[in-house]
Amino acid sequence: MLDGAVRHWRNPLMRRPIAALAALLAAYTPMATLAAQGAQPQVVSVELSSFKFAPAEITLRHGQTYRLHLVNASGGGHDFTAPEFFAASSVAAGDRGLIADGKVRMAGKQAIDITLTPEKAGTFPLRCSHFLHSSMGMNGRITVQ
Ligand SMILES: [Cu+2]
Numbered sequence: 464m465l466d467g468a469v470r471h472w473r474n475p476l477m478r479r480p481i482a483a484l485a486a487l488l489a490a491y492t493p494m495a496t497l498a499a500q501g502a503q504p505q506v507v508s509v510e511l512s513s514f515k516f517a518p519a520e521i522t523l524r525h526g527q528t529y530r531l532h533l534v535n536a537s538g539g540g541h542d543f544t545a546p547e548f549f550a551a552s553s554v555a556a557g558d559r560g561l562i563a564d565g566k567v568r569m570a571g572k573q574a575i576d577i578t579l580t581p582e583k584a585g586t587f588p589l590r591c592s593h594f595l596h597s598s599m600g601m602n603g604r605i606t607v608q
Contacts, residue, residue, distance in 0.1 A: 504528040504578055509603075511541040511569060514596050516589060519603035523581050531577045535569040541591045541601070543567040548587035548605045552579045566592055581607040 507529050510517045523529060535541050546565020554562060555578035561567055567575055589603035590596075 504530045506530045506532055508532040508534065509543070510534050510536050511543065511591065511601075512536040513539065513541075514591070514599040514601040516543075516591075516601065516603040519589075521589070521603065521605045523605065523607050525581045525584050525607050528578065528580045531579060532574070533567060533569060533577070534574045535572060538571040540571060541569050541593060541596065543569065543589065544592045545587055545589045545605060547585075548581070548589070548607075549579075551583040551585060551587065551607070552581045554579045584608055 505527065507521065507523070509521065509531065511533065512535075533543055544566040549562050549565050558577045558579070561575055561577055567577065569575060584607050587605045587607070589605055591601035593601075
């Protein structure tokens, strides 16, 4: 009986599915890990209000995927204007429509989520482009390490 099993194992037809399964597992495992990382980006929350960003200093790592959770806490409109930062990032395809001319426009009490990956290290200015808002303090800085 054991002899039969050994002969079975040595049969190339019986070995091939095992080799195929091992190759499949080797190929599939890294992909599964990447998918798990992609499914859970790190959340970075930024609150907009009259007239500031909180936090005003945002530090990110290049190559890491984030979910930028923007919340407009005030009743009036603001925007998250950072054209150089957005140009230096890969934005998830489904979220690109939320950014126009480097800015995310936000109505009062609105929340917007954008999934992106900063691709280049650098320091990028952040401001609100509404009339006089930046001169009243609505400025920030995004540092990508
Ligand atoms: Cu504003």
